[in-house]
Amino acid sequence: MSETPIAGGIMPMRELTEAESLERLADAPVGRIVVTVGDITDIYPVTHTVLDGTVYFRTAPGDKLAGLAANAAVLFEADDLSTSRGWSVIVRGLARRLESDDDTxxxxxRLRDPFARGSKEVIVQITPSSVSGREFEPTEDDDAPGAPDSTD
Known part of the structure; x- marks a missing residue:
């Protein structure tokens, strides 16, 4: 595990393999899709499923789909900071709405049900061009950046 400098100390970190990254991503209940159109970037939480290295999610017509239609290049991110070893995975890729019965x-x-209420009949596929992940150990509470100092 390498060490990455952070404000107030060093955080041990290791790069995940693509397989490890996809496994963590598959286990995460919610991820975030990042869509950029012109100079506007939006982030949307979605319930996703990873099948054969590809990310899928259900959605409804709206800003998210309009953004994907205007710019298919996206980032997808999920993380878990609730364990003793936190992790973060980022997928770079192209998103497309699946239109035909042959595709859907x-x-x-096999897709998870969306966490948000309402009809989510549109399936979006993200084909990764790269997958990267990191695992890290949080700093001790008393050494954490921004933690109160007992001398204050």
Whole structure:
């Protein structure tokens, strides 16, 4: 595990392999899709599923789909900071709305149900161009950046 400098100390960190990254991503209940159109960047939380190294999620028509139609290049991120070893995974790739039954049929029954209420009938596929992940150990509470100092 390498050490990465952070304000107030060193945080041990290790790069995850692509397989480890996809495994962590598959286990995460919620991820975030980052969509940029012109000089506007938006982030949307989605319930996703990873199948054969590809990310899928259900959504409804709206700003998210309009943004994906205007710029298919996206980032997708998920993390977990609730364990003794936190992690973060980022997928760079191209998103596309699956339109035909030939595209949706093989995956529709395998996708997680969305956490948000309402009809989410549109399936979006993110084909990764790169997958990267990091695992890290948080600093001790008394050494954490911004933690109160007992001398204050």
């Amino acid at each position: 049929g093989p995956v529709a029954g």
